[in-house]
Amino acid sequence: MIDRQIPQERLDFLWLLAYTAALVFILRLVNLQVLGGAHYREIAEKNRTQIIAQAAPRGRIFSSDEVALVTSKPSFSLIYFPGQAKTVPEIDRMAKALARPLGADYEDLRKNIYKAASREKPVRLAENLPPKIMLALSELKAIYPGVDVIVEARRYYPFGPYLSHLVGYIGKMDPKEWASRARDKNYSMDSRLGKAGLEQMYEKELKGKDGGIYLEVDSRGKLNRVLESRKWIPGADIFLTIDSKAQAAAEEGLQKSISGKGAVVALDPRTGAVLAFVSMPDYDPNMFVLSGSEKEGLAAGKILPEFNVALQGSYPPGSIFKIITGAAILESGRVRPDEKFHCPGWYDAGSRVFKCWEKKGHGDVAFIEGLAKSCDVYFYNASQRAGALAIEKQARAFRLGQISGIPLSGEKPGNVFGPSLRAAKKSYWFIGDTLNQAIGQGETLMTPMQAAGEIAAVANGGIFHRPYYVDRIVRSDGQMILPPRKPETLSRVQLKEGTWALIREGLRSVVQEGTGQAGKIAGAEIYGKTGTAQNPQGKDHAWFVAYATINNEPSKIAVAVLVEHGEHGASAAVPIAKAVIEAALRAELPSGAKPAPEPALPQGQKLLLPPATQARGVL
Structure with a gap:
């Protein structure tokens, strides 16, 4: 009889296989029912x-x-x-x-x-x-x-x-x-x-x-x-942080300007909060969400102007740069504030004659009057004494060549024009370069946002805050996601107190008796500087930068206005800045002041939703 007894080793191996198969089955079951249960329930739910x-x-x-x-x-x-x-x-x-x-x-x-x-x-x-x-x-x-x-x-x-x-x-x-x-x-x-x-x-x-x-x-x-x-x-x-009435005044003013193109930026010099922000040409965002009959009344075939003039438009600053040149002149100690230069309407640089905007000349001019009347010849003479390198240094201190840091994409840094860059390129710097540099021409470029930062720094004593436009974010259940932020200081311009005082006095004279007289506002002190920037592609661009104070309190608004092809800052840009300041300070100005404009609804439309202070509905 043949012995068919199975060896114990083989039986042990078979039992091991059985235990392993059972363990794999149990683990798979645990994976399906426990670990992956939610996932497979979701798949089943989607099928159902x-x-x-x-x-x-x-x-x-x-x-x-x-x-x-x-x-x-x-x-x-x-x-x-x-x-x-x-x-x-x-x-x-x-x-x-x-x-x-x-x-x-x-x-x-x-x-x-x-x-x-x-x-x-x-x-x-x-x-x-x-x-x-x-x-x-x-x-x-x-x-x-x-x-x-x-x-x-x-x-x-x-x-x-x-x-x-x-x-x-x-x-x-x-x-x-x-x-x-x-x-x-x-x-x-x-x-x-x-x-x-x-x-x-x-x-x-x-x-x-x-x-x-x-x-x-x-x-x-x-x-x-x-x-x-x-x-x-x-x-x-x-x-x-946008003030709706200041924004409306800025938009209305720029729309009615000679070209309807340009930018307006208004900042709170105390914090860097953006009070108004306009770039034109603009566009209607409803074009991307409306359909059918709702598109009636919208401009047909309007091209989306994605170019943001306020942040991406780099322009010669013209005479608003004289604030920076003035700081360099006074800080150099080489020109006394009361020292006068004669302006016959032109300046002989040897190989070329540079003209003043006032063809008949300003006569004998010192610093305050030179700034108030924007006398080019005064700045031609004084800049030669101070030196181009000193002007370049102040331009960098006022953050030309740097972005403002506002949280928006595509911002341009402008351009600093000075002898150090020429030296780095092993190129020459000429007298004519200094004269162009002094009056904000040549290769100097500035964005409207940088211009607003410049005048805000004059208002607050040299502080450059990071501009911001979101005050807070609140969820539908009332929980605050982003609380009100604290001002963030990026840098500070270090000037003598006497220099700041003279610059401010000059800017006040611009509005009181100089080129910016159209910017006077009853009940407020306005400090400003006009600018007309030469444009080789067409008519000159118009600038005006200004800030306002009431009862000697810290300034609450500084504004920069650029009107493309506006020709003259005094006539094209000053009235816009005045309207923006009046709108922003409406609660503090005398009751007889002009009413601030409201945001304009498209013709035939009504605002559907209640203000934020009322209870929020579903829609």
């Missing part, structure tokens, strides 16, 4: 449900005086939910009844309803429905079961182009943006997101949590029933 997303309202954007500058408004979409089987005549009657108020093609509408009924899946029949047809659709809802209107939130810019270069705009995601957000459940392929300005920089805070209608479907994807409707959660509100 479908969602018709309802976009949440983005956070609103308010001015410092709580005017709603950017909001959301209701957007109505018509949905058909196929329920009990309908006969062909019933579907035809429904399509015909809906086509009339929608202004839609009957055949297209009929095909969409047939498709939804045959597949037993809901379908959007129309989007962005105007309010005027809602009554007719409400009546049809009662007649034809399955027809319903859902409410979504759509971005709305009630004042059109107002503050557009700061606010920005939203648009549909491109493939690259979708690829980076594909895993984010709060975005779908047709979601809109910020494309520029505040809308882009604060996308995370402004984006709310979308709601939706949840539908139960069977294994073939056919609709069984509507499960629930989940409410959206609005995005956080942003409160700006």
